[in-house]
Amino acid sequence: MQDNIAETKPLAPKAVPALGETAVYAKGEAVRILDRTPIGHYRVPLYLRGKHGVIESVIEPTGLNNEEEGYGRNAGSKLHYYRVAIPMTEIWPGYTGSPRDGLRIEIFETWLERN
Amino acid sequence: MAHEENGHDHDHDHSHAEIGQTERPGYYDNLETVVRELLVSKGYFGPDEIRRQIEVLDSRTPALGAMVVARAWADDAFRKRLLDDGRAACEELGITFYDQTGLIVLENTDKVHNLIVCTLCSCYPRPVLGLPPDWYKLKPYRARAVSEPRKVLAEFGTIIPDDVEIRVSDSTAMVRFLVLPKRPEGTEDFDEVQLAAIVTRDTMIGVVEASKDIRRGE
Numbered sequence: 001m002q003d004n005i006a007e008t009k010p011l012a013p014k015a016v017p018a019l020g021e022t023a024v025y026a027k028g029e030a031v032r033i034l035d036r037t038p039i040g041h042y043r044v045p046l047y048l049r050g051k052h053g054v055i056e057s058v059i060e061p062t063g064l065n066n067e068e069e070g071y072g073r074n075a076g077s078k079l080h081y082y083r084v085a086i087p088m089t090e091i092w093p094g095y096t097g098s099p100r101d102g103l104r105i106e107i108f109e110t111w112l113e114r115n
Numbered sequence: 116m117a118h119e120e121n122g123h124d125h126d127h128d129h130s131h132a133e134i135g136q137t138e139r140p141g142y143y144d145n146l147e148t149v150v151r152e153l154l155v156s157k158g159y160f161g162p163d164e165i166r167r168q169i170e171v172l173d174s175r176t177p178a179l180g181a182m183v184v185a186r187a188w189a190d191d192a193f194r195k196r197l198l199d200d201g202r203a204a205c206e207e208l209g210i211t212f213y214d215q216t217g218l219i220v221l222e223n224t225d226k227v228h229n230l231i232v233c234t235l236c237s238c239y240p241r242p243v244l245g246l247p248p249d250w251y252k253l254k255p256y257r258a259r260a261v262s263e264p265r266k267v268l269a270e271f272g273t274i275i276p277d278d279v280e281i282r283v284s285d286s287t288a289m290v291r292f293l294v295l296p297k298r299p300e301g302t303e304d305f306d307e308v309q310l311a312a313i314v315t316r317d318t319m320i321g322v323v324e325a326s327k328d329i330r331r332g333e
Contacts, residue, residue, distance in 0.1 A: 043235065043287045043288045045234045045285065045287065047234070047261070048285075059217070059219075059289075059290060063217075063288070063289040064289070066289065081288060081289055081290065083219070088264075088281075088283075091261075091262075092262055095262075096263070096265075097263070097264065097281060098277045098278070098280065098281070101265075101280060101281040101282075102281075102282055102283070103282075103283050103285060104282055104283070104285070105284070105285045105287065106286070106288050106289065106290050108288065
């Protein structure tokens with residue numbers, strides 16, 4: 001994957017985007033994956049909840065929220081997924097590989113907050 | 116081995132153990148059967164659709180992914196398009212994405228080694244690689260690939276130097292990943308068919324590196 005891809009395209013000068021249409025987070029932003037334990041179907045693994053990372057890219061186009069789709073609700077719930085980079089040492093304090101090693105995961109917008 | 120009880124007494128190396136279901140179906144076996152029969156009886160789909168989808172899955176094998184990798188190695192413009200939009204580039208080669216997933220292709224370089232896993236279950240780039248190997252779906256690989264990837268790689272015989280960054284991509288939602296392995300040295304004269312022949316499934320998961328001396332079995 002190249003570094004220059006999946007950037008949100010700039011809007012035309014007077015075009016107003018719909019709510020949820022533009023990405024809330026930008027490449028390079030520091031984020032935290034929320035530490036929630038909802039009841040039902042979810043796609044954010046436990047080992048990453050509450051961990052800090054950086055937005056590596058915005059995944060275009062917007063996608064369905066898998067957690068809603070799991071119950072057949074798949075209309076109007078499209079938001080962005082983000083490819084988030086998290087250092088292995090952030091996830092595993094005793095990690096023994098290179099300190100540069102990292103994890104990448106796609107996280108739906110509703111599971112992120114600014115760091 | 117003599118097998119007189121099976122009506123002959125010559126030595127040979129196959130087992131006469133019956134292949135059969137000897138245990139009662141488990142909870143999830145029953146659940147799958149009941150849900151499938153319910154969906155069929157309600158008319159959501161029928162036996163023909165089930166058969167067709169099995170045929171779709173059976174038609175997808177690592178040979179497709181190998182064709183993609185070989186093209187990327189041989190054609191730099193294609194390689195760029197593949198890294199830019201994995202799904203669109205695969206579609207150029209006639210590979211359809213029947214499951215509505217996206218595809219991000221991760222390029223291995225001298226500085227980065229990519230490995231893919233699905234810690235939640237078994238997300239896998241099925242449109243280009245077919246069904247995942249059993250070990251990919253089992254908990255030891257799923258847990259260890261994200262916590263001690265270098266040890267997992269070493270068990271596959273892959274030693275990654277410490278100055279090479281390991282990037283583990285955990286696929287859990289809409290996007291699937293495919294590793295574009297490094298083109299091995301000594302393949303400068305290979306054509307695309309020869310290149311595709313050395314691209315194994317495991318190189319595209321990232322657990323091993325491509326080698327000019329390995330051939331993918333078909």
